[in-house]
Amino acid sequence: MTNHWVDIKNANVIIVMGGNAAEAHPCGFKWVTEAKAHNHATFVVVDPRFTRSAAVADLYVPLRTGTDIAFLGGVINYLLSRDKLQHEYVKAYTNAPFIVKEGYEFNDGLFSGYDEAARTYDKSTWAYEAGPDGYARLDVTMQHPRCVLQLLKKHYSRYTPEAVSNICGTPGDTFLKVCELIATTSVPDRTLTFLYAVGWTQHSVGSQMIRTAAMVQLLLGNVGMAGGGVNALRGHSNIQGLTDLGLMSNLLPGYLTLPGEKETDYRKYIGARAFKPLRPGQMDYWQNYEKFHVSLMKSWFGNAATKDNNWCFDWLPKLDKIYDVLQAFELMHQGKLNGYFCQGFNPLASIPNKAKLTAALSRLKYLVVIDPLDTETSCFWENHGKYNDVDPARIQTEVIRMPSTCFAEENGSLTNSGRWLQWHYRGAPPPGDAKPDAEIIAGIFLKLRDMYRKEGGAFPDPILSLTWDYDIPHSPAPEELAKEYNGKALADLADPKDPAKAVLRKGQQLDGFIQLRADGSTSCGCWIFSGAWTEKGNMMARRDNSDPSGLGNTLGWAFAWPANRRILYNRASCDPSGKPWDPNRRLVYWDGSKWTGFDVPDFKPDSAPSEGMGPFIMQPEGVGRLFALDKMAEGPFPEHYEPFETPIGTNPLHPKVINNPAARVFRDDMKDFGKSRDFPYAATSYRVTEHFHFWTKHTRISSILQPEQYVEIGEDLAKEKGIKAGDRVKVRSKRGFIEAVAVVTKRIRPLQVNGETVHHVGIPIHWGFKGIARNGYLANTLTPFVGDANTQTPEFKSFLVNIEKA
Amino acid sequence: MALQSLDITRRSATTTPSPSQRKTQEVVKLIDVSKCIGCKACQAACMEWNDTRDKIGTNHGVLDNPMDLTANSWTVMRYSEVETGRGLEWLIRKDGCMHCADPGCLKACPAPGAIVQYSNGIVDFQEENCIGCGYCITGCPFNIPRLSGKDGKVYKCTLCSDRVAVGLEPACAKTCPTGAIVFGTKDDMIHHAEGRVADLKSRGFAEAGIYDPLGVGGTHVMYVLQHADKPGIYHGLPKDPSVSAMVTLWKGAVKPIASFALAAGVFGAFFHYVTKGPNEVSEEIEKEFKDEK
Numbered sequence A: 001m002t003n004h005w006v007d008i009k010n011a012n013v014i015i016v017m018g019g020n021a022a023e024a025h026p027c028g029f030k031w032v033t034e035a036k037a038h039n040h041a042t043f044v045v046v047d048p049r050f051t052r053s054a055a056v057a058d059l060y061v062p063l064r065t066g067t068d069i070a071f072l073g074g075v076i077n078y079l080l081s082r083d084k085l086q087h088e089y090v091k092a093y094t095n096a097p098f099i100v101k102e103g104y105e106f107n108d109g110l111f112s113g114y115d116e117a118a119r120t121y122d123k124s125t126w127a128y129e130a131g132p133d134g135y136a137r138l139d140v141t142m143q144h145p146r147c148v149l150q151l152l153k154k155h156y157s158r159y160t161p162e163a164v165s166n167i168c169g170t171p172g173d174t175f176l177k178v179c180e181l182i183a184t185t186s187v188p189d190r191t192l193t194f195l196y197a198v199g200w201t202q203h204s205v206g207s208q209m210i211r212t213a214a215m216v217q218l219l220l221g222n223v224g225m226a227g228g229g230v231n232a233l234r235g236h237s238n239i240q241g242l243t244d245l246g247l248m249s250n251l252l253p254g255y256l257t258l259p260g261e262k263e264t265d266y267r268k269y270i271g272a273r274a275f276k277p278l279r280p281g282q283m284d285y286w287q288n289y290e291k292f293h294v295s296l297m298k299s300w301f302g303n304a305a306t307k308d309n310n311w312c313f314d315w316l317p318k319l320d321k322i323y324d325v326l327q328a329f330e331l332m333h334q335g336k337l338n339g340y341f342c343q344g345f346n347p348l349a350s351i352p353n354k355a356k357l358t359a360a361l362s363r364l365k366y367l368v369v370i371d372p373l374d375t376e377t378s379c380f381w382e383n384h385g386k387y388n389d390v391d392p393a394r395i396q397t398e399v400i401r402m403p404s405t406c407f408a409e410e411n412g413s414l415t416n417s418g419r420w421l422q423w424h425y426r427g428a429p430p431p432g433d434a435k436p437d438a439e440i441i442a443g444i445f446l447k448l449r450d451m452y453r454k455e456g457g458a459f460p461d462p463i464l465s466l467t468w469d470y471d472i473p474h475s476p477a478p479e480e481l482a483k484e485y486n487g488k489a490l491a492d493l494a495d496p497k498d499p500a501k502a503v504l505r506k507g508q509q510l511d512g513f514i515q516l517r518a519d520g521s522t523s524c525g526c527w528i529f530s531g532a533w534t535e536k537g538n539m540m541a542r543r544d545n546s547d548p549s550g551l552g553n554t555l556g557w558a559f560a561w562p563a564n565r566r567i568l569y570n571r572a573s574c575d576p577s578g579k580p581w582d583p584n585r586r587l588v589y590w591d592g593s594k595w596t597g598f599d600v601p602d603f604k605p606d607s608a609p610s611e612g613m614g615p616f617i618m619q620p621e622g623v624g625r626l627f628a629l630d631k632m633a634e635g636p637f638p639e640h641y642e643p644f645e646t647p648i649g650t651n652p653l654h655p656k657v658i659n660n661p662a663a664r665v666f667r668d669d670m671k672d673f674g675k676s677r678d679f680p681y682a683a684t685s686y687r688v689t690e691h692f693h694f695w696t697k698h699t700r701i702s703s704i705l706q707p708e709q710y711v712e713i714g715e716d717l718a719k720e721k722g723i724k725a726g727d728r729v730k731v732r733s734k735r736g737f738i739e740a741v742a743v744v745t746k747r748i749r750p751l752q753v754n755g756e757t758v759h760h761v762g763i764p765i766h767w768g769f770k771g772i773a774r775n776g777y778l779a780n781t782l783t784p785f786v787g788d789a790n791t792q793t794p795e796f797k798s799f800l801v802n803i804e805k806a
Numbered sequence B: 001m002a003l004q005s006l007d008i009t010r011r012s013a014t015t016t017p018s019p020s021q022r023k024t025q026e027v028v029k030l031i032d033v034s035k036c037i038g039c040k041a042c043q044a045a046c047m048e049w050n051d052t053r054d055k056i057g058t059n060h061g062v063l064d065n066p067m068d069l070t071a072n073s074w075t076v077m078r079y080s081e082v083e084t085g086r087g088l089e090w091l092i093r094k095d096g097c098m099h100c101a102d103p104g105c106l107k108a109c110p111a112p113g114a115i116v117q118y119s120n121g122i123v124d125f126q127e128e129n130c131i132g133c134g135y136c137i138t139g140c141p142f143n144i145p146r147l148s149g150k151d152g153k154v155y156k157c158t159l160c161s162d163r164v165a166v167g168l169e170p171a172c173a174k175t176c177p178t179g180a181i182v183f184g185t186k187d188d189m190i191h192h193a194e195g196r197v198a199d200l201k202s203r204g205f206a207e208a209g210i211y212d213p214l215g216v217g218g219t220h221v222m223y224v225l226q227h228a229d230k231p232g233i234y235h236g237l238p239k240d241p242s243v244s245a246m247v248t249l250w251k252g253a254v255k256p257i258a259s260f261a262l263a264a265g266v267f268g269a270f271f272h273y274v275t276k277g278p279n280e281v282s283e284e285i286e287k288e289f290k291d292e293k
């Protein structure tokens, strides 16, 4: 979230789209009800289904699954054509006045630079035009035909209300009603918040859906504002922490990135990440990249990391491609990956195309599962009748299971969607032989290190030199790990303002990442977590909820990264002169000599407004990007592409380019995509409140509340197919089938799309062949093996099925 | 004496006067249907607190589950998809005991002390006194009490009388993530409900209102309804519930006389119970009851 849970209460308009907050985040959803009760907020839900969120919404807006860019693109067109912008904000805080290089084009569904064979773009034209001073050129009148605002207008002029309605199936008058409502927040004292979740991320164009919402918010001046922002509601209690710590194949902790295979030169690696400012006087915070990186290497490799060996840069793996979960299973399927560690993860249940996964797992030599539960993945080789019809005799994979603790059985911190690291204490001892994950990994590591010591190996250095100074080596304590992430001084740190004084003594915990150095005198395991465990103690365990502004930014409650800041980009809540746009949303302000206020300013504390530094300090140009330059795989402006399995078989905007041209598709999966003539219905998968993923089917109460697998269909489709509520039905995709009970509902209505009627089939995911709820089919038997072009998050939300009475 | 704040003011089939020395505040659980998202956290909390568990059932083609109140499920969510002037509405009502000021169950109950009402308004079953006759089920205008197949006794929501007695709110109210369930004194709850009704009216629900039906003397579980003029659309919430004429009569005139008969009957039943297990009231009373129906 750019903002945080409590801040939702400050919004005037709340749009839940690409998510179902009431269903999947019922506790956080209370802030929506607070906004309605105390701020008289209007609450809108945009979704293919009339959801539990819609049940308490002021306005429900249907749209076809996978068409959110078309919808939001239409909103952009509405705002631009009716001039409903926060003008001053757009001019000063976005790249609307920036001039784009000659050569940039968009024609017939493709941006300039497309390489069809490689399914990628040469992005060199997706850039600003440089002026004689080397900086990006601007036209503050925003009239230049190649300035971002004009290109934006041109790009979205195709997204007329009629086009939106034709693609999304949203009735035209309802769409305009939403536009009007959104437009009311273009004034400085009204804000809109977007709440989304995996209903946006899980599409082949997921990242661009989120970007479109961000663009709408920039045009309205709602980024950095209390009650504004673009807010990802994360689906696990600690999934935010997982991304923060870099548990992705291409990431290092704190969103630092691994080098690519061509990046063998340390200086060039740093140079490519510590961007040069694109405008004069900008903070361009990533210029500090090397400080974060060196401190990370010092944290990992201690004295072994020196300036002379480039802080062990050569020890880092160099990526030839990203090894996301689809890639991993593809390689496993090809027999090229033969051992797999599966920790706190149930891929057989939660990755698309179960048939492919089963085949892939069966080709492994060994599979290690670390989990508190008896997961389907760890039992993929067992025959469970129709629910898992495999022949154990033909599967040779050795499966090793190691029972781990669950969150309530250990101390630690959970990072919520609002980036708060909240410490918690163990509530019960673990059962049986279950051990904390850290202890299991430590055991494996110590054993490996021992083998490397005794037997040597191809490349023992990183293993032998890894810092491992925990009190009990086989059981690192959560407290020790937390301190390591925070970082410490490895030498006395001189005060930059007065070198005679030391700000920290050797061995002391850092106060925050501001103290990080690139000379090896600091260590820090995750720079954005720095400040979480200082010399004052565990900041994550703080529980002071005093709220002097009334806006809910309780700075004494837990710790929020970065730097305990609650609302990102909060400098943008003030006008260029440093005065809050809205006196009732006073987060920070310039007091004449410094930035101060009720939140930690997201800005250089002593940079006077007259210096002209932009509020988006992580960007080299200091402003928010309506035009994304080369940062997205499929284009600098989001464009509507159909899901890989589209119910209308075309793209009404450009029939020659139907799907995301930059999405990675493995050759064998192409043939596994269904066509609408065989699989005529748009399907979407989702969670329901009674359950949490594939876990709570192991608990009695959740299983009582929703005991058996079901699918949801509308009354019209049910009638067409002769299906009654309570009937058993078979739902089939190109990749397999499931059987479930039919819930027939008024809440799913047929939509009129491009001259056709599109029915949706809703598929809750929670059942499987393990646990105490009634056994069911893994829903991901049905879903397609393709992901977002930037993140590779699978397209769970839009695919095609057929349905019949079982 | 009952727990602090739980002075019994009424007791089924009893003529002994109730204590009246102390006065506790009347409490209300207010359920705001317009805020409810149907998450069933309250259902889960109810099972957790009261240590009740139904069997893991099946899906019946709807989201409701368990499908009905049972001796183990003292509250269930009722989901209704209704077309109104506003288009489709998904009305989700938490069903359970209404804790009537004038409780039909208590009046109908022939077993002394099996149903009591505290001075704070909570109507509570004392299952150790329950003889399993099921008259309370007939007497309840909301169809709430459920007979257990396991021990032959009747169960329903206690409004967490055990929690309330020590100053805690009911488990469901504590759990509800959206604040759809709130708990407090009747005055405070009415005040809160009025604010909610005003908000709903400002959002175009012209008929929003409070459900606190007079036919049962008002209730200690109240609803805020978006369409208070049509309670029936909320999965058959009765428009004008009242205690049946028979039960009223039974209490008003017949019961003092019948109680003597009952006392004898129950005495008989007691011996019957120790030898043969739980049974019923005297046949005369039973017949009388049936005839009136």
Ligand code: SF4
Residues within 6 Å of the ligand: B035, B036, B037, B038, B039, B040, B041, B042, B043, B077, B094, B175, B176, B177, B178, B179, B180, B181
């Ligand atoms: S806990 Fe609250 S919101 Fe959830 S179902 Fe119960 S009353 Fe409704």
